[in-house]
Amino acid sequence: MSAAREPIFELRGVSKRFEKRLDVAGRIARSLGAKLRDEVVHAVDGVDLTIGRGEVVGLVGESGCGKSTLGRMVAGILPLSAGEIRRNGVVIARAGGAPEADAAVLREAKLKTQMIFQDPYASLTPRMRVADIVGEAPLVHGIVGRSDLDSYVDEQFRRAGLDPSLKRRYPHQFSGGQRQRIGIARALAVQPDFLVCDEAVAALDVSIQAQILNLFLDLRRDLDLTYLFISHDLGVVEHLSDRVVIMYLGRVVEEADTETVFRRANHPYTRSLLDSVPRIEARKRAFHPVRGEIPSPLNPPPGCHFHPRCPHAIPRCREERPALREIAPGHRSACHLNEAA
Amino acid sequence: MSLTLEVRGLRTHFFTRAGVVKAVDDVSFSVARGRVLGLVGESGSGKSVTGFSIIGLVDPPGRIVSGEILFRGRDLTRLPEEEMRQLRGNRIAMIFQDPMMTLNPVLRIDTQMIETVLAHAKVSREEARARARDALGMVGIPSPEERLSAYPHQFSGGMRQRVAIAIALLHRPDLIIADEPTTALDVTIQGQILAEVQKLAAETGTSLIWITHDLSVVAGLADEIAVMYAGKVVEHGEVSAVLDSPLHPYTAGLIGSVPSRNARGARLKQIPGMTPSLLNLPPGCAFRSRCDRASPACEADPPMRELAPGRNARCIHPLLPAEA
Ligand SMILES: Nc1ncnc2c1ncn2[C@@H]1O[C@H](COP(=O)(O)OP(=O)(O)OP(=O)(O)O)[C@@H](O)[C@H]1O
Ligand SMILES: Nc1ncnc2c1ncn2[C@@H]1O[C@H](COP(=O)(O)OP(=O)(O)O)[C@@H](O)[C@H]1O
Ligand code: SF4
Numbered sequence: 129m130s131a132a133r134e135p136i137f138e139l140r141g142v143s144k145r146f147e148k149r150l151d152v153a154g155r156i157a158r159s160l161g162a163k164l165r166d167e168v169v170h171a172v173d174g175v176d177l178t179i180g181r182g183e184v185v186g187l188v189g190e191s192g193c194g195k196s197t198l199g200r201m202v203a204g205i206l207p208l209s210a211g212e213i214r215r216n217g218v219v220i221a222r223a224g225g226a227p228e229a230d231a232a233v234l235r236e237a238k239l240k241t242q243m244i245f246q247d248p249y250a251s252l253t254p255r256m257r258v259a260d261i262v263g264e265a266p267l268v269h270g271i272v273g274r275s276d277l278d279s280y281v282d283e284q285f286r287r288a289g290l291d292p293s294l295k296r297r298y299p300h301q302f303s304g305g306q307r308q309r310i311g312i313a314r315a316l317a318v319q320p321d322f323l324v325c326d327e328a329v330a331a332l333d334v335s336i337q338a339q340i341l342n343l344f345l346d347l348r349r350d351l352d353l354t355y356l357f358i359s360h361d362l363g364v365v366e367h368l369s370d371r372v373v374i375m376y377l378g379r380v381v382e383e384a385d386t387e388t389v390f391r392r393a394n395h396p397y398t399r400s401l402l403d404s405v406p407r408i409e410a411r412k413r414a415f416h417p418v419r420g421e422i423p424s425p426l427n428p429p430p431g432c433h434f435h436p437r438c439p440h441a442i443p444r445c446r447e448e449r450p451a452l453r454e455i456a457p458g459h460r461s462a463c464h465l466n467e468a469a
Numbered sequence: 470m471s472l473t474l475e476v477r478g479l480r481t482h483f484f485t486r487a488g489v490v491k492a493v494d495d496v497s498f499s500v501a502r503g504r505v506l507g508l509v510g511e512s513g514s515g516k517s518v519t520g521f522s523i524i525g526l527v528d529p530p531g532r533i534v535s536g537e538i539l540f541r542g543r544d545l546t547r548l549p550e551e552e553m554r555q556l557r558g559n560r561i562a563m564i565f566q567d568p569m570m571t572l573n574p575v576l577r578i579d580t581q582m583i584e585t586v587l588a589h590a591k592v593s594r595e596e597a598r599a600r601a602r603d604a605l606g607m608v609g610i611p612s613p614e615e616r617l618s619a620y621p622h623q624f625s626g627g628m629r630q631r632v633a634i635a636i637a638l639l640h641r642p643d644l645i646i647a648d649e650p651t652t653a654l655d656v657t658i659q660g661q662i663l664a665e666v667q668k669l670a671a672e673t674g675t676s677l678i679w680i681t682h683d684l685s686v687v688a689g690l691a692d693e694i695a696v697m698y699a700g701k702v703v704e705h706g707e708v709s710a711v712l713d714s715p716l717h718p719y720t721a722g723l724i725g726s727v728p729s730r731n732a733r734g735a736r737l738k739q740i741p742g743m744t745p746s747l748l749n750l751p752p753g754c755a756f757r758s759r760c761d762r763a764s765p766a767c768e769a770d771p772p773m774r775e776l777a778p779g780r781n782a783r784c785i786h787p788l789l790p791a792e793a
């Protein structure tokens with residue numbers, strides 16, 4: 129499916145390292161001779177990813193595997209430590225060096241990529257009326273003039289499924305689901321073509337979650353949007369996505385169209401993850417969870433990061449990082465077992 | 470079948486300045502020995518307040534205004550606080566979404582667990598420590614002996630929750646009330662904990678009330694399901710019966726909202742509108758503004774009725790099995 133689409137985003141070797149500086153106690157201990165260093169987290173480690181126009185790409189993985197960090201780099205709100213990101217073929221972000229694109233193109237790229245967060249309340253200014261929250265950016269960026277602002281804001285409200293007559297209210301006067309709609313109206317108001325949704329329905333009740341997922345589906349159809357949909361909820365990802373990318377400790381371990389991932393996953397981690405998901409169809413079933421804890425990204429296991437939990441690990445897995453290779457058209461997986469065959 | 474717990478007509482209300490919040494309003498259910506009841510509903514439906522009522526931890530301005538909570542035949546609502554304290558942590562234990570509600574951050578795990586053992590059992594410190602170690606082993610904590618001397622902050626979220634569960638298990642309680650204990654955890658860690666809990670319930674005969682908003686968790690874990698909406702249980706029955714052919718329109722709507730119940734990429738069957746505020750809730754079926762089967766008859770409180778053997782719902786126009 130993705131092969132036929134023109135790429136909107138191309139990520140090549142994208143990495144993000146965070147330095148965890150020692151705290152005061154640590155620095156004092158070090159000055160007294162303790163062997164302590166500033167620690168480095170490889171939050172995202174050499175990710176290659178292409179997203180086609182109009183596609184919904186689901187990004188899944190356990191807590192701390194780097195989903196949000198990757199999403200923020202795509203949205204242009206976090207600089208890269210390595211690699212580059214192209215949007216419509218032009219480099220808009222590059223580690224260390226200057227991007228190809230000029231300032232106007234960069235500004236446009238950033239505006240066209242909007243983010244929707246898990247906690248809408250934290251991302252809405254509490255003392256602003258919601259009409260101003262939604263209307264501020266399009267006014268500043270000259271997308272709409274002051275005289276048309278009112279009707280423009282009404283239109284955004286209606287599109288997000290909100291009654292415009294509520295627009296003089298403040299965020300705290302809305303329910304969780306309504307606040308998420310306000311966040312969506314605000315994002316849509318700058319006319320993006322790409323949304324990064326980071327756990328956008330995670331905090332919502334099931335019945336409200338269904339309403340917001342339907343809204344995302346409607347908007348995709350009506351506005352030709354492309355989504356990077358980050359979620360730890362595999363049921364939600366399966367429902368919404370055309371293609372699914374699975375991350376483990378900063379790396380992409382598998383990528384394929386949704387059908388393939390959920391029916392014929394290749395990577396042992398993907399299969400364990402799918403086995404852990406509770407299903408409403410199951411009855412009094414035996415759970416077969418992945419064993420072991422999520423390793424610390426500060427000190428990831430060498431070789432294949434998954435090897436301490438992998439039921440199929442071979443000696444090579446402890447030493448050598450498996451490359452992400454195409455194992456069938458459009459299906460990539462990073463596992464040494466694929467090379468033995 | 471001997472009942473561990475029987476709740477009859479429980480009403481727990483909060484008397485706030487803005488008005489009365491009927492958080493739990495005429496709730497009845499029972500849990501037999503060794504059975505798992507899944508108490509499901511969306512946020513604010515009264516699940517936690519039901520749990521706190523059973524364990525006697527409702528704080529003012531809330532109080533139990535009527536009803537009975539029979540624990541092995543004794544009505545807990547009439548028990549003096551001292552006797553209730555003796556039951557808590559001993560015969561009845563509660564596990565919370567945030568394990569730090571149970572754990573003390575400044576004490577080592579062994580100190581906390583040994584104290585819990587000694588609070589209700591006359592055994593030596595060595596014996597108490599051995600019980601603590603065994604309990605950690607039972608919930609799947611590797612090298613329990615070494616882990617005993619750690620502090621809570623040295624554990625991951627999933628490990629902390631396991632420790633909290635181990636503490637709940639120390640006295641082999643008759644009843645454990647678990648309030649969204651895996652909601653904040655990764656699915657892989659949730660899967661591990663569900664596997665351990667399922668095994669424990671089967672092995673020890675402990676009855677379990679598992680509170681969650683996640684129908685899929687209940688599907689795999691519970692024997693029975695009670696669905697709460699706006700302070701009331703609206704449907705109750707065996708898991709398979711309820712999930713395969715719900716009788717109450719709200720239950721049907723909830724099941725329909727689960728993405729895997731819908732064709733991929735298709736619009737989900739959503740419930741319109743949102744949950745009503747429990748403050749000064751008008752009489753009648755609280756679901757009627759969202760219900761496509763509502764009629765004027767629904768303006769009177771629908772009673773809980775047994776519509777088929779073992780199948781109860783609080784609805785004037787329930788779905789027929791064929792419609793669900
Ligand atoms: N600003 C930061 N400084 C230091 N470390 C960070 C920073 N942001 C993220 N990290 C670390 O980078 C790793 C990846 O974090 P990220 O937030 O991207 O994970 P995630 O996959 O979104 O997790 P979750 O599912 O919990 O949201 C984690 O180890 C995290 O602690
Ligand atoms: N201390 C309190 N004061 C006033 N209202 C409360 C209090 N605790 C809970 N409530 C109300 O009781 C209702 C049920 O709450 P709760 O049992 O926590 O819901 P759930 O656990 O199902 O999400 C909610 O409307 C909530 O706002
Ligand atoms: S590379 Fe080795 S350890 Fe990693 S997933 Fe494949 S078999 Fe398992």
Ligand code: SF4
Nearest residue numbers: 754757760767784785
């Ligand atoms: S009682 Fe009436 S309004 Fe309530 S759920 Fe049944 S049909 Fe709907």
Ligand SMILES: [Mg+2]
Nearest residue numbers: 195196197326
């Ligand atoms: Mg995140």
Ligand SMILES: [Mg+2]
Nearest residue numbers: 516517518648
């Ligand atoms: Mg609760």
